[in-house]
Amino acid sequence: MLKLKELSDPCQGIPKGERCDSCSESPYWQGQQRPTPESSTAAGEAPEPCHIAPVTLEEELATAKKLYVQSRSAMLEMFSHARMGRAITVDKADTLVDDIRQSIARHPNAFISLVRLKNANEYTYMHCVAVCALMIAVAQQLELSPELVHQAGLAGLLHDVGKLAVSATLLNKPGKLTADEFAIIRQHPELGAQLLRTSVPVCELVLDVCLHHHEKVDGSGYPDQLAGEQISLFARIAAVCDVYDAVTSDRPYNEAWDPAIALQKMSEWKHHFDTVVFQAFVKSVGIYPVGSLVRLGSGLIGVVTEQVPGLLLAPKVKVFFSTHLNAYITPTIINISEHPQTEKIVERVLAKQYGFINTQALWHGDCAKL
Numbered sequence: 469m470l471k472l473k474e475l476s477d478p479c480q481g482i483p484k485g486e487r488c489d490s491c492s493e494s495p496y497w498q499g500q501q502r503p504t505p506e507s508s509t510a511a512g513e514a515p516e517p518c519h520i521a522p523v524t525l526e527e528e529l530a531t532a533k534k535l536y537v538q539s540r541s542a543m544l545e546m547f548s549h550a551r552m553g554r555a556i557t558v559d560k561a562d563t564l565v566d567d568i569r570q571s572i573a574r575h576p577n578a579f580i581s582l583v584r585l586k587n588a589n590e591y592t593y594m595h596c597v598a599v600c601a602l603m604i605a606v607a608q609q610l611e612l613s614p615e616l617v618h619q620a621g622l623a624g625l626l627h628d629v630g631k632l633a634v635s636a637t638l639l640n641k642p643g644k645l646t647a648d649e650f651a652i653i654r655q656h657p658e659l660g661a662q663l664l665r666t667s668v669p670v671c672e673l674v675l676d677v678c679l680h681h682h683e684k685v686d687g688s689g690y691p692d693q694l695a696g697e698q699i700s701l702f703a704r705i706a707a708v709c710d711v712y713d714a715v716t717s718d719r720p721y722n723e724a725w726d727p728a729i730a731l732q733k734m735s736e737w738k739h740h741f742d743t744v745v746f747q748a749f750v751k752s753v754g755i756y757p758v759g760s761l762v763r764l765g766s767g768l769i770g771v772v773t774e775q776v777p778g779l780l781l782a783p784k785v786k787v788f789f790s791t792h793l794n795a796y797i798t799p800t801i802i803n804i805s806e807h808p809q810t811e812k813i814v815e816r817v818l819a820k821q822y823g824f825i826n827t828q829a830l831w832h833g834d835c836a837k838l
C-alpha cells in the first residue's frame with residue numbers, strides 16, 4: 469500500500485490524459501519534487517495561500533456556525549438546481565470550499581466538529597459539506613499543494629451528487645433495505661459522474677472521487693471493484709471521510725456512533741481503507757475527536773472539547789461526571805497535556821452506558837440555532 473514518502477503521483481488510478489489541465493501540467497503529477505513556495509511563484513503557478521492567523525476554538529465556533537448556515541443554503545440551492553436539470557454552479561461551490569478551508573486554517577476542530585452534528589433530515593446534503601471539510605483536512609495533513617487541497621474539498625462537496633437521482637423516500641428509509649433497493653442506491657456513484665460530465669466542467673479528479681468513493685482496497689467495493697492503488701489517492705481519502713461522517717452522524721435509519729468508537733472500529737476494517745490515508749485522517753481529527761466521551765484515570769468522565777496539536781492522546785476534556793461519586797459535577801476543562809503524571813484517558817465511553825443525554829452541547833454550547 470501507498471507509503472507517504474513514495475507519494476509522487478497523488479492521482480494514481482486516473483489516466484494522465486483524463487486529468488484536468490492544471491493537474492496534468494503540474495510537475496508534481498510527473499513525480500518531481502514539489503516546488504517550494506518561492507519557486508511556485510517564480511514559475512507562475514498558484515502561490516501558497518496567504519497566512520491565516522489562528523483563533524481560539526470559541527472564536528471560530530461563532531464563525532463556523534454562520535458558515536454552517538451558509539453551507540446549508542448553498543447546498544440546498546445547488547441540489548435543487550441539479551434536481552431541476554439545471555447546471556450546478558461550480559463558482560458557488562468553489563467559494564464554499566474556500567470558506568471552509570479558511571475556517572479549518574483558523575482552527576482545525578471547529579467547523580469539522582460542528583458539521584458532524586447535522587440533523588438527520590438534512591443528512592444527505594450536509595454530509596457532502598462534512599466530507600468536503602474532512603477531505604481538506606486530510607489533504608493538508610498529507611501536505612498536498614493548495615490547488616489539490618481545493619480540488620479535494622470540491623470533490624468532497626460533490627461526491628454524492630448522484631443521490632439526487634435516488635428518491636428521498638428510499639434514501640431516508642428507516643430499517644433494512646431490500647436487495648433491489650440496495651442495488652438502486654449503489655447506482656449513485658455512476659449517476660453522479662454522469663451528471664457532472666454532462667452538466668459542469670469539473671476536474672477529472674472530482675469526477676473520479678464521485679465515481680469511486682465506494683471502492684475498497686481489497687477490491688470488494690463498487691462500482692468497478694478497484695483494488696489498492698488502482699483506486700486514486702483522492703478516492704481513498706474520500707472513502708475514509710465518507711464512512712467516518714456517515715457513522716458519526718444521526719441518519720434517518722441509524723443513530724450516530726461516538727467519534728472515538730467509530731475510529732476504533734474503522735481501524736479494524738483493513739479491507740476497506742488505505743492504511744496511510746487512515747493514519748493521516750486520525751492525525752487530522754485526533755484519536756479522540758472532538759465530541760468523544762472518555763473516562764480518565766481519576767474516574768472522571770468528560771467530552772473531548774479540543775485537540776492539542778501534536779498530542780493525539782492528550783486532548784482537552786470537559787469533565788462533568790464522577791464515577792467515584794456516581795454523580796454529576798460542575799463541568800471543568802482539563803488539558804491532559806498539562807497533567808501527564810496525574811491524568812490520562814483510560815477508555816472510550818458510550819453515553820447510553822451511563823444514561824447521558826445531550827453531551828455534545830458541553831463542547832459547542834447552544835447549537836439549536838444551526
Ligand SMILES: [Fe+2]
Nearest residue numbers: 627628681682
Ligand atoms: Fe456515496
Ligand SMILES: [Fe+2]
Nearest residue numbers: 595627628710
Ligand atoms: Fe457519501
